[in-house]
Amino acid sequence: MSALALLDLASVFIFALTGALAASRAQLDIVGFFFLAALTALGGGTLRDVLINREAIFWITAPELLLVSSLAAVAVFFTAHRLESRLSALLWLDSIALAVAVPAGVAAAIAADMPPTVVLVMGMITGMMGGLMRDVICNEVPVVLRQGEIYATAAFAGSGAALITQQLTSEPLVMLLACALTTWALRAGSLAFGWRLPVYKARPPRR
Amino acid sequence: MSALALLDLASVFIFALTGALAASRAQLDIVGFFFLAALTALGGGTLRDVLINREAIFWITAPELLLVSSLAAVAVFFTAHRLESRLSALLWLDSIALAVAVPAGVAAAIAADMPPTVVLVMGMITGMMGGLMRDVICNEVPVVLRQGEIYATAAFAGSGAALITQQLTSEPLVMLLACALTTWALRAGSLAFGWRLPVYKARPPRR
Amino acid sequence: MSALALLDLASVFIFALTGALAASRAQLDIVGFFFLAALTALGGGTLRDVLINREAIFWITAPELLLVSSLAAVAVFFTAHRLESRLSALLWLDSIALAVAVPAGVAAAIAADMPPTVVLVMGMITGMMGGLMRDVICNEVPVVLRQGEIYATAAFAGSGAALITQQLTSEPLVMLLACALTTWALRAGSLAFGWRLPVYKARPPRR
Numbered sequence: 001m002s003a004l005a006l007l008d009l010a011s012v013f014i015f016a017l018t019g020a021l022a023a024s025r026a027q028l029d030i031v032g033f034f035f036l037a038a039l040t041a042l043g044g045g046t047l048r049d050v051l052i053n054r055e056a057i058f059w060i061t062a063p064e065l066l067l068v069s070s071l072a073a074v075a076v077f078f079t080a081h082r083l084e085s086r087l088s089a090l091l092w093l094d095s096i097a098l099a100v101a102v103p104a105g106v107a108a109a110i111a112a113d114m115p116p117t118v119v120l121v122m123g124m125i126t127g128m129m130g131g132l133m134r135d136v137i138c139n140e141v142p143v144v145l146r147q148g149e150i151y152a153t154a155a156f157a158g159s160g161a162a163l164i165t166q167q168l169t170s171e172p173l174v175m176l177l178a179c180a181l182t183t184w185a186l187r188a189g190s191l192a193f194g195w196r197l198p199v200y201k202a203r204p205p206r207r
Numbered sequence: 208m209s210a211l212a213l214l215d216l217a218s219v220f221i222f223a224l225t226g227a228l229a230a231s232r233a234q235l236d237i238v239g240f241f242f243l244a245a246l247t248a249l250g251g252g253t254l255r256d257v258l259i260n261r262e263a264i265f266w267i268t269a270p271e272l273l274l275v276s277s278l279a280a281v282a283v284f285f286t287a288h289r290l291e292s293r294l295s296a297l298l299w300l301d302s303i304a305l306a307v308a309v310p311a312g313v314a315a316a317i318a319a320d321m322p323p324t325v326v327l328v329m330g331m332i333t334g335m336m337g338g339l340m341r342d343v344i345c346n347e348v349p350v351v352l353r354q355g356e357i358y359a360t361a362a363f364a365g366s367g368a369a370l371i372t373q374q375l376t377s378e379p380l381v382m383l384l385a386c387a388l389t390t391w392a393l394r395a396g397s398l399a400f401g402w403r404l405p406v407y408k409a410r411p412p413r414r
Numbered sequence: 415m416s417a418l419a420l421l422d423l424a425s426v427f428i429f430a431l432t433g434a435l436a437a438s439r440a441q442l443d444i445v446g447f448f449f450l451a452a453l454t455a456l457g458g459g460t461l462r463d464v465l466i467n468r469e470a471i472f473w474i475t476a477p478e479l480l481l482v483s484s485l486a487a488v489a490v491f492f493t494a495h496r497l498e499s500r501l502s503a504l505l506w507l508d509s510i511a512l513a514v515a516v517p518a519g520v521a522a523a524i525a526a527d528m529p530p531t532v533v534l535v536m537g538m539i540t541g542m543m544g545g546l547m548r549d550v551i552c553n554e555v556p557v558v559l560r561q562g563e564i565y566a567t568a569a570f571a572g573s574g575a576a577l578i579t580q581q582l583t584s585e586p587l588v589m590l591l592a593c594a595l596t597t598w599a600l601r602a603g604s605l606a607f608g609w610r611l612p613v614y615k616a617r618p619p620r621r
Contacts, residue, residue, distance in 0.1 A: 026352055029404035031360040051471055057258055063324035117477035145440055153445040197443035236611035238567040264465055270531035
C-alpha cells in the first residue's frame with residue numbers, strides 16, 4: 001500500500017468521524033450520519049482529483065473507503081453521547097484530519113507533476129474543503145472562518161513545509177512527515193493555547 | 208430515446224419545478240427562477256457525470272434540457288401564487304424528482320461499469336445533490352437534514368433495491384422501476400404518515 | 415497573450431478584490447484573505463473548465479494567477495479600512511468582475527465548440543459562480559438572490575448579446591466587448607439607479 005493510499009485512508013476515517021459528529025450535533029438519523037461522514041471524508045480529495053484531472057477519483061477506484069467512512073459513522077452513532085463536548089471532540093479530530101489530509105493532497109499533486117504553487121493549493125484544498133462542505137451544509141460557521149483561529153494558515157504552512165523539505169531531501173516520507181507535523185502543530189497550538197494571527201479590524205462598515 | 212435519457216429528462220423537469228418553487232418563496236425575478244430551476248435540475252446529474260468521468264456532462268450533449276428546465280420555471284412563475292402551500296408542493300414534487308433521479312444515477316453508474324458500492328453512492332448523489340444545492344443557496348435547512356424525515360434513507364434503499372433486483376433479473380426496466388418505487392414509497396410515506404427513523408438524541412452538548 | 419487569457423487575468427484580479435473585501439467584512443486574518451480571494455477569483459472559471467471538460471483547469475496551467483489573486487488580497491488587507499463602505503465597494507467591484515468574467519466564459523465555451531445554449535450558460539456560470547461561492551461560504555445572502563436586483567439577468571443578457579453579435583461580425587473582440595458592456599450596463603444601472611425586474615409576489619405561503 002503506497003504512502004498516498006495510506007494517507008487517504010487515514011484522512012477518510014478521521015474526517016468521517018468529524019462528519020458524523022456534526023450529524024450528531026444536528027440530531028440526524030443513521031443514514032444522515034453516513035451521508036455527512038462520506039461528504040466530509042471524501043469531499044476534499046474528490047475536489048483535488050477533479051482539479052488535477054486524475055483519470056479516476058480516489059474513492060471510485062477504492063470503494064472500500066466508503067465502508068471505512070460508514071464504519072466511522074456507526075462508531076460515532078453509538079458513542080457520541082458519552083462525549084463531554086462533541087464540539088471540542090469535533091475540533092480536535094478535525095485538526096488531526098487536517099494534518100493527514102494536507103500531505104495527502106501534496107503527495108497527489110506532486111505525483112501528478114504539478115508546479116509548486118499548485119502543489120501548495122492542492123494541499124490546502126484537500127485539507128480544508130471536506131470540512132468546509134460539512135460546515136456549509138450544516139449551516140455552521142465554517143471552521144476556516146472562525147475568527148482569528150489558525151486554520152488556513154496551518155494548511156498553508158504545512159504545504160509550504162513540504163515544498164521546502166522536498167528541496168532538502170529526496171525521501172518522500174520525511175517530506176510528508178514535515179508537512180503533517182507543521183500543519184498539526186499550528187492548528188493544535190491554536191486550539192490549545194489560543195495562538196492566533198492578527199485579524200482584520202476596521203471601523204465597522206457603515207452598512 | 209434510451210431509458211436513461213428519459214429518466215434524465217423527467218428528473219430535470221420535476222427538479223426544475225422545485226427549484227422554481229424555491230425561487231418563488233425567495234421572491235426572485237424570472238431570471239432568478241431560470242437560475243434556481245437549472246441549478247436544481249442539473250446539479251445532481253452534473254456531479255455524477257464529473258465523478259464517474261463521463262466524456263461529457265449529460266446536459267452539454269443534450270442542451271435542450273436547459274429549455275425543459277426553463278419551461279418548468281416559466282410554468283411555476285405563472286401558477287405558484289395559486290398554490291395553497293408552496294412548501295408542501297415543493298416537498299411533494301421533490302419526492303417525485305428524487306424517485307426519478309435515483310434510478311437515473313444508478314443507470315448511469317452501471318452503464319459506466321462502476322462497482323456496486325459506487326453505484327449505490329451515485330444513485331444517492333444524483334438524487335440528493337441538486338436539491339441540496341438549491342437549499343444551501345437559498346439558505347434553507349436542506350431537505351436532507353430535516354430532522355427525522357426519511358430522505359437519504361429513501362435514496363439509499365432505492366439504490367439498494369436496484370442492486371438487489373439486478374441480481375434477480377436481467378431486465379433493466381424492472382430494476383429501474385424497483386428503484387423508483389422503493390425510493391418514492393419511503394419518502395412519500397415519511398411526508399404523508401410521518402414515518403421516521405430514530406434520530407440521534409444525546410445530552411445537549413455543553414457548548 | 416490571447417484575449418481569453420487576458421479576460422481570465424482581469425476577472426481573477428477583480429473578483430479576488432471582492433473576495434478579500436468579503437474577508438475584511440468577516441474580520442479574517444491574512445491567510446483567510448488569500449483563501450476567500452482565490453475561491454472567489456477562481457471558482458467560476460474552474461467550474462466552467464470542469465463542465466466543458468477542458469484538458470486542464472485554467473489556473474493550473476497558469477499558476478501565476480494564484481499570485482495575482484494573492485496580490486489583490488494583500489492590497490485589500492492594507493487599504494480596506496479606508497473605504498467609506500466596504501459593502502458598496504464590494505458590489506461595484508463585483509459588477510465589473512461580472513462584466514469581465516461573462517465574456518471570458520463565453521469565449522472559452524466558443525473555443526470548445528459548444529452549442530449556443532451551452533455558451534449562454536457558460537457565460538452565466540463563469541460570471542456568477544465565484545461570487546456565489548464567496549457569499550454561501552460567508553453565509554451572506556448571495557448577490558444573485560438579492561431581491562429584485564438585476565444580476566443573473568445582466569449575465570444572461572451579456573451572454574445573449576455575445577451570441578447575437580457573433581452572427582453579425584466575425585471579429586471576436588467586438589463580440590467580447592458587446593458582451594462586457596451589456597452585462598455591465600444592466601448591472602451598474604441596477605446598482606446606481608435601482609433598475610429592477612418585477613419580482614415574484616404571491617400571497618405569503620401558509621407555512
